[in-house]
Every structure is written in C-alpha cells, then in structure tokens.
Amino acid sequence: MLPEKYKALSDQQAAVRIAKAKEKLGEKVMILGHHYQRDEVIEFADRIGDSLYLSKEAAKSSAEYIVFCGVYFMAETADIVTGDDQVVILPDISAGCPMADMAPIDEVKNAWKDLESLGLTENLIPVTYVNSSAEVKAFCGEHDGYVCTSANAEGILKYIIGEGKRIFFFPDRYLSTNTARKLGVKEIALWEREKVSGGLSEDEIRDAKILAWNGYCPVHARFSCKDIDDLRARYPEIKIIVHPEVPEQVAQKADLMGSTSFIVKQIEDSPNGSVWGIGTEIHLVGRLAKQHPDKKIFLIGTPICMCSMMDRISPQYLLWVLESLVEGKVVNQVKVPEKVKGAALKALNRMYGLS
Ligand code: 13P
Ligand code: SF4
Numbered sequence: 494m495l496p497e498k499y500k501a502l503s504d505q506q507a508a509v510r511i512a513k514a515k516e517k518l519g520e521k522v523m524i525l526g527h528h529y530q531r532d533e534v535i536e537f538a539d540r541i542g543d544s545l546y547l548s549k550e551a552a553k554s555s556a557e558y559i560v561f562c563g564v565y566f567m568a569e570t571a572d573i574v575t576g577d578d579q580v581v582i583l584p585d586i587s588a589g590c591p592m593a594d595m596a597p598i599d600e601v602k603n604a605w606k607d608l609e610s611l612g613l614t615e616n617l618i619p620v621t622y623v624n625s626s627a628e629v630k631a632f633c634g635e636h637d638g639y640v641c642t643s644a645n646a647e648g649i650l651k652y653i654i655g656e657g658k659r660i661f662f663f664p665d666r667y668l669s670t671n672t673a674r675k676l677g678v679k680e681i682a683l684w685e686r687e688k689v690s691g692g693l694s695e696d697e698i699r700d701a702k703i704l705a706w707n708g709y710c711p712v713h714a715r716f717s718c719k720d721i722d723d724l725r726a727r728y729p730e731i732k733i734i735v736h737p738e739v740p741e742q743v744a745q746k747a748d749l750m751g752s753t754s755f756i757v758k759q760i761e762d763s764p765n766g767s768v769w770g771i772g773t774e775i776h777l778v779g780r781l782a783k784q785h786p787d788k789k790i791f792l793i794g795t796p797i798c799m800c801s802m803m804d805r806i807s808p809q810y811l812l813w814v815l816e817s818l819v820e821g822k823v824v825n826q827v828k829v830p831e832k833v834k835g836a837a838l839k840a841l842n843r844m845y846g847l848s
Pocket of ligand 1: 528542543544644754
C-alpha cells in the first residue's frame with residue numbers, strides 16, 4: 494500500500510522528487526515504460542515500448558534495479574530474463590492483467606491432462622501469449638512450447654504450423670484467431686475453459702490446427718464494428734489500425750493490425766494530414782494525438798477503453814519505489830521462483846530465437 498505521505502502529493506510535486514531520486518540512483522536504476530502508461534510516468538522512462546521490446550531491453554540491461562512501469566506479467570518476464578543479482582520492481586504490485594488471470598496454471602495443466610488422457614497431445618505445441626503468468630510460461634517451456642507477443646505471434650504460429658504441428662494457444666482467443674486468419678488458417682476451435690474438454694468433441698480437437706483458449710482482454714473487447722463504421726462515414730479517407738486483441742469482426746474491418754509499437758511506427762511514418770482511427774488503449778491513443786497535431790487521430794469508440802491496471806502506476810507510486818531505493822530499501826519486488834524461472838526462460842528463449 495502506498496504510504497500516506499505519498500498519497501498527498503500532487504503529480505507535479507512527485508515529478509520534482511522523482512527526477513531527484515533518479516539522479517541520485519544514476520546507472521543503478523533503469524525505468525521501463527509500456528506504451529499504455531500515463532504521460533506523467535512515461536516522461537521518466539529510460540525505455541518506452543511494447544512488451545517484446547521492453548523484455549529485450551530488460552535482458553540487455555546491467556542496471557541493479559529495473560523499475561517496470563507496466564503490469565505484473567511484464568515485470569515477471571523481466572525478472573526471468575535478468576540476472577540473479579538484478580532486482581525487478583513493479584511500482585504498484587497490484588497492477589495485474591485480467592487476461593493473464595483467465596489462464597490459471599491449474600486449469601491449463603488440467604486441460605492438458607484431459608487431452609493427454611484422450612491421446613490428443615501428440616504434435617500439439619503449447620504457446621502462451623506473454624500476457625500470462627510465469628507458471629504458464631514454464632508449462633510451455635516444459636512441453637516444447639513457446640511464448641509469443643503481439644509483435645511476433647504471426648511468425649511463431651507460422652513456424653509451428655509449418656513444422657506440421659498443432660497449437661494450444663493461451664490465453665487470448667482473439668490474438669490467436671486474428672493471427673490465424675492472417676495466416677489463412679481456418680481450422681480453429683475455441684477451447685471454452687469452463688467446460689469439460691473445452692466443450693469440444695474428440696474429432697473437433699483432432700481437426701483443429703489451433704485450439705484457442707477463450708480468454709480475452711476486457712479493454713480491447715469493447716471495440717465495436719459500429720464505431721468503425723461511424724468513423725468511416727465521417728472520414729472516408731480514414732485508416733483504421735487495431736491491436737490484435739480486438740474481437741475478430743473488428744479486426745476484419747481494420748486496414749492494419751499490430752502490436753503497440755507497430756501502431757506507433759505506422760502513425761509516425763504516415764504523411765501529414767492523414768486521418769487515423771486507432772483501436773487500442775486510450776493512454777497510447779491520447780499520446781499519439783498529442784505528438785502528431787498535424788494528423789487527425791481518433792480513438793475508435795469511447796474513452797472507456799482504458800486499462801485500469803496500467804493506470805495504477807502513478808507518479809506517486811513511482812516516487813515511493815525510487816525514494817525507497819535511495820534509502821537502500823527495496824519495495825514491490827517481483828520475484829519468480831527459481832524452478833519456474835528456468836522452464837519459463839526456455840519458452841521465452843524459443844521465442845527470441847524466432848524474433
Ligand atoms: P504489446 O505487446 O503490443 O505492447 O501489448 C501488450 C498488451 O498488454 C496489450 O494489451
Ligand atoms: Fe491486460 Fe488488456 Fe490491460 Fe493489456 S490492456 S494489460 S491485455 S488488461
């Protein structure tokens with residue numbers, strides 16, 4: 494819990510002290526900021542990016558402390574890829590990801606056992622979106638599987654299917670189905686986690702090239718086709734760009750689809766005067782609109798498309814963890830148990846090998 498003395502600070506007061514604490518800590522600390530973070534936090538990030546880029550930056554860093562301004566699974570991933578002598582900190586330890594929580598490790602293991610008892614795991618490769626717990630990543634590592642992010646899902650799925658294998662994909666149904674559609678893969682079966690054997694018959698499981706666990710992002714699930722139609726009616730020249738976590742029908746109406754960094758790059762590279770409708774989290778869309786006043790940038794839909802978990806990282810929380818480090822205290826460390834780490838790293842390294 495944030496100590497009372499930090500709660501009373503304004504963002505501006507916190508900013509002045511964050512700058513001082515950062516200066517005192519110097520090279521000992523590296524601050525990573527995901528694109529969905531608030532501007533008042535992003536301004537202090539040493540690196541800003543999508544989940545793939547930030548995990549690579551964590552792995553490259555020699556800083557003693559990595560302060561991850563993002564959500565829990567991102568900090569866990571950073572802990573897995575950094576050395577034992579490095580400490581990863583999540584300013585608000587309660588900043589989780591509801592989608593990652595939709596694939597609890599026990600459910601994943603039970604589903605796999607279910608498939609094993611039916612003799613249906615031969616040639617089946619577990620792949621988990623990075624938005625998952627370290628335990629689910631470790632499960633994939635132990636079963637010749639992979640991690641992927643929204644930036645490399647296409648390449649990883651293509652590679653596995655090209656090897657003649659089938660995929661059990663956790664937890665995001667839309668990342669898997671939107672990517673499969675892009676690859677022209679039609680044999681997809683939705684694994685309904687609430688039902689025995691995912692609610693599927695043996696034949697349906699056997700015929701599926703991709704078994705898609707039915708998790709989803711509550712933020713991206715809010716985007717609708719009607720919102721895109723309305724924007725297109727108002728701005729016929731508009732280009733629609735979405736994150737692959739949006740529902741399939743929404744993705745099908747978009748001109749472009751990709752990770753947060755892909756979205757940033759497309760907007761940066763577009764000509765002055767271009768018009769964009771963006772289907773992703775509101776903090777990023779708002780920042781892009783501010784950074785590109787020469788372009789018309791709209792959030793598809795309404796301002797409810799905010800990730801309240803990402804938003805938990807405030808300047809006050811960032812200040813608390815930094816000033817604690819200055820005093821020689823570590824607060825809000827994210828530490829993955831050793832035996833989970835090793836197996837999870839296997840799945841992550843298979844991903845890095847392909848991206
Ligand atoms: P990126 O990997 O595109 O940064 O997305 C992470 C995420 O949580 C999107 O909701
Ligand atoms: Fe998780 Fe969605 Fe938030 Fe991304 S936007 S961190 S998937 S809840």
